[in-house]
Amino acid sequence: MGAARATGLTVALALLATLGSCADAPGAPDAPAPPPPAAATSSAPSTPPLPAAIGPHGPTVPEDPVALAGTIAHAQDVVADPARSPAEVAAAARLAQVAHEELAFHPERLAPVLAALPPRWAGVTERTVTAGRDLLAMARGRPGDELPAWRIVAPLPPDRLRAIYVEAEGRFGVPWTVLAAVNLVESRMGRIASHSEDGARGPMQFMPATWASYGLGGDVDDPHDAVLGAAHYLSANGGASEGGLDHALKRYNNDVRYVRAVRAYAEVMAADERAFLGFHAWEVYFRTTAGRVHLPVGYDEPRAIRAVDHLARTSPR
Numbered sequence: 001m002g003a004a005r006a007t008g009l010t011v012a013l014a015l016l017a018t019l020g021s022c023a024d025a026p027g028a029p030d031a032p033a034p035p036p037p038a039a040a041t042s043s044a045p046s047t048p049p050l051p052a053a054i055g056p057h058g059p060t061v062p063e064d065p066v067a068l069a070g071t072i073a074h075a076q077d078v079v080a081d082p083a084r085s086p087a088e089v090a091a092a093a094r095l096a097q098v099a100h101e102e103l104a105f106h107p108e109r110l111a112p113v114l115a116a117l118p119p120r121w122a123g124v125t126e127r128t129v130t131a132g133r134d135l136l137a138m139a140r141g142r143p144g145d146e147l148p149a150w151r152i153v154a155p156l157p158p159d160r161l162r163a164i165y166v167e168a169e170g171r172f173g174v175p176w177t178v179l180a181a182v183n184l185v186e187s188r189m190g191r192i193a194s195h196s197e198d199g200a201r202g203p204m205q206f207m208p209a210t211w212a213s214y215g216l217g218g219d220v221d222d223p224h225d226a227v228l229g230a231a232h233y234l235s236a237n238g239g240a241s242e243g244g245l246d247h248a249l250k251r252y253n254n255d256v257r258y259v260r261a262v263r264a265y266a267e268v269m270a271a272d273e274r275a276f277l278g279f280h281a282w283e284v285y286f287r288t289t290a291g292r293v294h295l296p297v298g299y300d301e302p303r304a305i306r307a308v309d310h311l312a313r314t315s316p317r
Contacts, residue, residue, distance in 0.1 A: 003081055005137050006196050009053070012185075015165055020294070032308055034287055035039045045066040050088065050091040050095060051077070051091055051094070051095060054094060054283060054292065054294055054296070056293065056294055056311055056314055056315045056316075057291055057292050057293065057294060058098050058283065058285055058292055058294050059094060059095045059098050060092070060098075061095065061099045061102055063096050063109070064114055065109060065112035065113045065115075066112075066116045066317055068099060068102075068103075068109070068112065068113050069113045069114075069116035069117045069118075071095060071096075071099055071154070072096055072099045072100070072113070072117060072125055073120060074092070075092040075093065075095045075096035075099070076092075076096055076120075076121045076124065076278075077092075078092035078098070079092050079208075079274055079275070079277060079278040080272060080274050080275075082274070083285040086277075088312070089277050089278070089281065090281040092164070092278075093277065093278035093280075093281035094189065094281055094282070094283055096209060096278060097278075097281075097282045097283065098193045098285075098292075100125065100128045100129050100132060100209055101132055101285075103125070103129045103132075104129050104132030104133045104136055105136070107129070110125075110126070110129055113125065114126060114169055119297060122158050124268055124271075124272075124275070127264040127265075127267060127268055128264070128265070128268060130260075130264060131260065131261035131262075131264035132261075133263050134257035134258070134260050134264075135257070135258075136183065138255055138257050138258065143287045143288050143289055144288060144289065145182065145220050145288060145290070145306055146288070146304040146305060146306055147288065147293060147304065147305050147306075147307050147308060147310055148194075148286060148288075148301070148303065148304055149194070149288050149296065149302055149304050150193075150284075150295065150299065150300075150301065151192075151193045151194050151300045151301075151304050152192060152193070152295050152296060152297050152298065152299040152300070153190070153191060153192055153193045153297060154191070154297045155188075155189040155191050155192065155223075155280065156189075156223050157277065158277055161180070161183070161189065161190075161223065161280065162176070162180075162276065164185075164223060164224050164227045164228075165177075165179045165180050165227060168227050168228050168230075168231035171228065171231065172228075172231040172232055172234070172235035172239075172240060173202060173235055173237055173239075173240030174230075174234045174239045174240055174245075174248075174312070175245075175266065175270070176236070176261075177236075177265075177266040177267075177270045177276075178245065178249075178262065178266045179227055179230060179231055179268040179271060180265075180266070180270070180276055180279065181261075181262045181263075181264075181265035181266040181279075182204060182230055182234075182249075182252065182262055182280050183203060183204060183227065183230075184265055184282070185258070185261060185262060185265070186203065186204055186205040187202075187203040187204070187205060188282060188283075189203070189280055189282070189286050190203035190223050191277070191283075191284050191297070192284060193221070201219040201220045201221060202221045202222075202226040202229075203221075203223050203226045203229060204226040204229065204230040204253075206220050206226070206229060207232075208220075210233065213230040213248050214229050214232045214233040215232075216228060216229060216232060217237040230252075231250075233252070234248040234249070234251075237251040237252075245263075246259050246263070249262055249263070265279065283295075283296075285297075286298075286307075288307040289307070290307040290308050290311060292313065293310065307310070
């Protein structure tokens with residue numbers, strides 16, 4: 001952020017988990033746009049079961065476009081339903097997360113899925129998948145054999161986080177949905193409680209010098225202080241106005257793909273505030289040569305470890 005660093009983006013291999021930003025590095029060219037959705041041609045099933053447990057690799061989603069559309073639609077319906085329990089909403093959100101991430105990794109599957117989705121969810125899916133593609137395009141290299149030296153913690157409950165975003169918006173004028181989207185991209189709403197490879201810290205990923213200028217004397221690792229610091233920084237760079245928001249986000253991470261991704265997630269939440277509950281439930285996964293690996297709350301490794309060793313130790317026998 002501001003004074004800062006090039007974004008390492010090893011974390012983007014964590015299936016769109018975080019980016020580690022706060023940089024004034026050279027910008028990158030626009031990523032190609034996804035193919036336009038085809039006209040709807042089929043009806044997707046609407047009642048696939050929600051996963052009972054996350055498992056070492058996360059939920060499994062179908063490859064067939066109509067079946068995958070049914071999975072996404074059902075999951076999004078559950079998240080949007082205020083009568084559903086928090087546990088049901090979280091399970092549905094995690095299922096949608098993996099479905100959207102699979103489409104980000106396999107964009108050739110997107111058009112037929114969009115064609116099979118109800119219009120209400122086609123736009124949300126397109127925005128979410130396109131944001132994921134932009135973040136993936138920022139990543140360096142290919143998946144490796146190791147899992148990162150990260151510590152994964154439980155985020156604040158959604159009502160408490162939402163209250164912090166709203167407080168920050170009231171003080172600095174930056175929309176709460178933008179602050180939530182930055183928090184999602186930077187640390188999966190605070191789940192990744194580790195320094196970035198470039199030294200950025202806290203749930204909003206501040207470089208020390210930038211925090212000293214904009215952190216309001218708070219604790220960079222405290223969610224409340226970090227969100228207010230991010231709002232302060234974005235506001236100082238024009239983020240309190242629609243016309244200045246792109247510039248402010250580009251100061252946060254100097255890449256147009258980052259700007260587009262944050263804006264896309266924020267737009268989804270602005271259109272339906274319950275979408276925040278879905279994003280809040282997103283888990284941390286890391287993509288390796290052993291496949292997608294779930295890093296649950298309690299994962300705490302001081303050094304990188306081989307994915308196969310972690311899976312052997314944690315997978316059910």
